[in-house]
Amino acid sequence: MNIKILAEGGAMKPGPALSQKLGPAGIPINKVIEAVNKATENFKGMKVPVELEVDTSTKEFEVQVFSPPVSELLKKELNAPKGSGMHAKLNVANASIEQIIKVAKTKQQNLLCNDLKASVKIVLGSCVSLGILVESESAKEVANEVAEGKYDKLIQDEITETPEEKKKELDSYYKDLRANQDKILLAEKSAAEAAEAKKKK
Secondary structure (H helix, E strand, O other): OEEEEEEEOOOOOOOHHHHHHHOOOOOOHHHHHHHHHHHOHHHOOOEEEEEEEEEOOOOEEEEEEOOOOHHHHHHHHHOOOOOOOOOOOOOOEEEOHHHHHHHHHHHHHHHOOOOHHHHHHHHHHHHHHHOEEEOOEOHHHHHHHHHHOOOHHHHHOOOOOOOHHHHHHHHHHHHHHHHHHHHHHHHHHHHHHHHHHHHHO
């Protein structure tokens, strides 16, 4: 029996979905939870795809862990609790190209890409939907620059460490931008509430 689950790294808890599958087969659920948590402890704070191969006759099981989705790896790398629900108006982080290369390297095997450059482009696509800036630009623009070869040297050399000075610049840019975006959103919210109140009069 093969069971696919998305587990909280190192912190999976018993749930009805798993109990319904394992219970009738007589597999001790606590043992399974323990094994999954041990296998995924390096992915704390992330959702991780896990497959359980269960032999119902011997009650033996195997745990296979797959690398987390790109979005989870990006959020972890950038300390972003979640993606932006309004990526056109609100950005959640400002990544360096080195951080993108790092995530692309981690996922390359699962992305079925021929090379790291192709993986980098896929990761940049996820940045667009999560509302993540890259190098203080929109991820779409950076994807074009990657295609044009601007970052070929860094990708070929598999550079995954961001220089401290650059980190500070990216953080400073993001802080100012986010403050500005929050102001705009607040003004829009106030305007919408005022319009709603006017309607009710």
